[in-house]
Amino acid sequence: MDSIKKIISRYKKDRTRLLDILKEAQAAEGKISDQAIEAVAAALQISRAEVEGVISFYHFFSDRPTGKYVIYLNNSVTSGMAGREKVARALEKEANCRFGQTSPDGLITLFETSCIGMNDQEPAAIINGVIFTSLNEEKVKKIAGQMRKNIDVQEMIEEYGDGANRHDLVRAMVKNHIRKEGPVIFGDYQTGLGLNQALKLAPEGVINEIKKANLMGRGGAGFPTGLKWELCRKEKSSEHYVVCNADEGEPGTFKDRVLLTERPEMVFEGMVIAGYAVGAKLGILYLRHEYTYLKRYLKYILENMRQNGFLGKKIAGQNFDFEIEIKSGAGAYVCGEESALIESAEGKRGDPRDRPPFPVQNGYLGSPTTVNNVETLATATQIFTHGSAWFRAMGTSVSAGTKLLSVSGDCDRPGIYEVEWGLTLKELLSLVGAEETLAVQVGGASGQCLSEAGFGRKLCYSDLATGGSVIIFNKTRDIFSIVRNFLDFFIEESCGWCTPCRAGNVLIKNKFEKIASGLGTASDLAEIEAWGKLIKATSRCGLGQTSPNPVLTTLTNFREIYEKKINKEADFRSEFDLARSVEQACQVTGRKFEEEREDA
Amino acid sequence: MSSKPVIATASLAGCFGCHMSFLDIDERLLELIELVEFDKSPIDDLKKFTRPVDIGLIEGGCCNAENVEVLRSFRKNCRILISLGECAVMGGLPAMRNTISLKDCLEEAYLNSPTVAPEDRVIPNDEDLPLLLDRVYPCHEVVKIDYFLPGCPPSADLIWEALTALVQNRPMKLDYQLIKYD
Incomplete structure (x- = not known):
């Protein structure tokens, strides 16, 4: 118990550090004990239930003893x-x-x-x-x-992986697999150049430059970054915050991991620039728990930047102070949603907030906050290193610049590709060495599953907008098992707040299994589609709003697979099996069941 | 024989509350009698179907084999079948047992409960009792259901509107107030 007290006092009874406290408590005792919960609740002056709510929310907390x-x-x-x-x-x-x-x-x-x-x-x-x-x-x-x-x-x-994975403070077997280096993220870069350029401008000028570059969010939603910064800056408040969203939980994406391994300075520099633009003094890197192995290394990079005058007091000799803290979740996909992320950064359950107010109005600790993706911030740095015109010249007219793609699945060269926006899926497939491709999942579980008919589509905001997850399936794969995996994922990751998302996806899954087992009818397909629409329309965050996509997009793009499974003649078929459902009762009472003839 | 639409009703794993709510249409019962005739129903106490039925109203889900049998016979004999109320639509209160195995439920109720006298500790197994199902099923998981009238219970006005619309062959006019539950 002494150690729990020490942990709590080390974090100065800071409520926003609840997740860190619990993590250390768990590391010390192999579980989060009842006594630890009591002690933490008392010290932080919150209820026991609140602490338990946090513990039960995140995957990586356990109140049961775990092994060594x-x-x-x-x-x-x-x-x-x-x-x-x-x-x-x-x-x-x-x-x-x-x-x-x-x-x-x-x-x-x-x-x-x-x-x-x-x-x-x-x-x-x-x-x-x-x-x-x-x-x-x-x-x-x-x-x-x-x-x-x-x-x-x-x-x-x-054996350690390549690049900074070998760094003394990382020592990971993780491989970067950088297959195609593009001009922005993997182009010429020297720490501080972009920052110096930015600090020569007034904050409004910085925002203008980002607007001129037409930078849009790289996390998937594609909100214009300049506008976000402007909205945040305009909010009157004593504090403003910058949050870097490094909670890449979308299945199939790993670009932020590689960025933070190989270009951390570029990301941090982008945070400083954003801080200058919105008028913030503090930035938070919200690092997903799974990437904790990078934490010590990232802290070391921050310290280096501080030593070199790119962080801390009077940055680059200007009258501008900015600090960066690293905070971590404890395993929850929904924390990639910006308002859930902020809740989690405040040490709470990662429940999404109602929006509006948006984080730019009411974000971290109630203050205006700009939440930007890792890649967006790194890209912002390069826009100042090389200029908005240089950036604007790449990509398409609507989608400027490049995009990091995380490619996995059935191809010869899975890994990271930095490509200009506008590439077609077909071009990408040949670039990565994919053959006999059946389907491509673009944008992770929440994205869409495309069939060959869609391979001519372009990766860009006006066609296939994506956070960059590309999962390739060849013709030996079974669409149903892919959909099943994604459905299970959403059922597991739903925070449970909105009934349509919490219960609806379970109902869709049951219906899906009914179809998969050959008992479905056309009315079952119609119901899945109707329920999917309902879930999309009535869930309050992006998770719920996209959760039926795996089944809806395959129903559109691979309809024949479903049609083959269903019984076209029957108008209704029940999965209900009376003999099976009375089996337990027969066992308990020792009776036998004989189904009576229907006309009895 | 008249050509009035024929109605049948049943209460399965419910509390008869939906039927009570049905009776709450009050003096409109007289109007209803002008519009329809009743076949198998607790309302006229007819135990068996005597003719083809136009509209069947089912209260309650299925918790035992007899419920399933009754529900299937309704599906067979009724042109239109309606799940009436929360229990028929989703299982309702009885479905609270669905997270517990039937064995545990019965043992808790009949063997381990502190209110059961030691000499009474037996799980009922008379062959006249219908066998319990492993869980409580909403009606649409057993047979095709054409309409769902939600509520616990659905209000008399909701039942009245739905029924009269169906027998008069016009669209149901379900005002927000009729399907609002908070």
Whole structure:
């Protein structure tokens, strides 16, 4: 208990640090104990229920004891394609327990987790915070053997990845897989050049330059960045904030991970520029929990920038102070939504807020806040390094510049591609070495599943707008298992606030399984479509509004697969099986069931 | 024989509250009798279908095999079948047991409950009792349902409007007040 008190006092009883406190408490005790909950609630002067609400919200908190080694195996769709089942079974065999349990000797706990941003090197897992990629049965056996010898997880890594993954403060086996370097993110860059250019302008001038460049949000929604900064700046308040959204949880995206590994200064510099533009003194990098392995390295980069005068007091010799803090979630896809992210950064459950008011009006701690994607901020830096005209000349007339794509699935060269907007899917497929392609999932689970008919479409804001997740499926894949994976993902990740999203997706899934099992009718297809529309229209955040997309877009683009499964003659078919549903009652009462003849 | 539309009703795993609400149409009952005739229903106490029925109203979901049998016979005999009220539409209060296994439910109620005298500790298994289902099913999971009238219970006005619209073959006019529940 002493250690809990120490942890709380280290965070100065700061309510916004609740997640950090709980993480350390869990690390110290292997679980978040009842006593820890009491102590934290008392010290932060919040209710026990509030603390418990936070614990139950995030995947990576556990109030049950866990083993010495806690393994989170990713269950994303590409993980399944890369042999996840075998790895999972091998883990269960080695640990002698099922997923969700701890081995009898208390050594290993197994959990499943949603996409951890390693889609190009699956199956991947997080073990005690350390990333393991490209797992197979032999590797599992070896790792388990090392665990039985109590070897430290970090020591189990045999070979580090490329680039900064080898850095002393990272030491990760993660690979960058940068396949195509474009002119913006991977173009000429020297820390501070862009910042110096920006600081020569008035804040309004900075906003103008971003507007002239026509920079739009790179997270997927594509909101004009200049306008966002302007709206934020215009709000009267004693404090303004910049938040960098590094909670890339969209299945299949991992570009921010690579950006933060290879171009962290560019990202931080963008935050400083944004801070100058909106009138903020503090920026928060909200780093997804899965990327905690980058935290020490990022702190070191920040310190370097501080030493060099790009951060802290009187930046670049100007009368402008700006600091950057790193905050982390604890595993929740919905925290990628900006208002949920802000709640989480405040140390609360990541429940999305009602909008309006928007974060630019009422954001972090109630103050105007601009929340920008990692890539957007890095791009902003380069706009000042090279000028808005240079930027504007790339891409299409509506969509300026380049986009980082995270490509995974069935192709020869999965990884990161920086391409100019306007590339067609067909061109991309040949670039990445994809053959016999059946479907391409653009924009992750919340995006769309396109068939060959859509391969001529262009990646740009006016056609296929995307945060950059591209998952490729070849003709050996089964559309139904892809949809099933994404549906399960949304059911798991719904925060539960809006009934249509919480309950509706479960109903859609049940209906989907009815169709998959061959019992569906045309009326079932029509109901899925109607319910999907209802969920989209009546959920308050982006998660709910996009959650039916996996089934809706495949119903549009792969309708024949569904049509083949359904019974066209029958107007209604029930899944209900009377004999099966009275089985339990027969067992309990010792009676036998004989279905009476219908005309009786 | 008259050519008035024929109505049948049943209460399955419900509380008869929807039927009570039906009776709450008050003096309009007299008007209703002019419009329709009743076949199998607790209202006239007819136990069996005597002729083809136009509109069947089902209160309650299915919690046992007999409910399923009755519901299926309604589907067979009724041209239009309506789920009346929360329990028929979604399972309602009885469906609260759906998260617990039937065995645990019965053991808690008949074996382990502190209010059961030791000599009474037995799970009822008389063969005249219908077998319980593993969970409570809303009607549309068992048979095709044509209309859903929500509410706990649906108000008399809602039932009246829906019924009269159907027998007069006009669109239902369901004002916001009729389907608002808070």
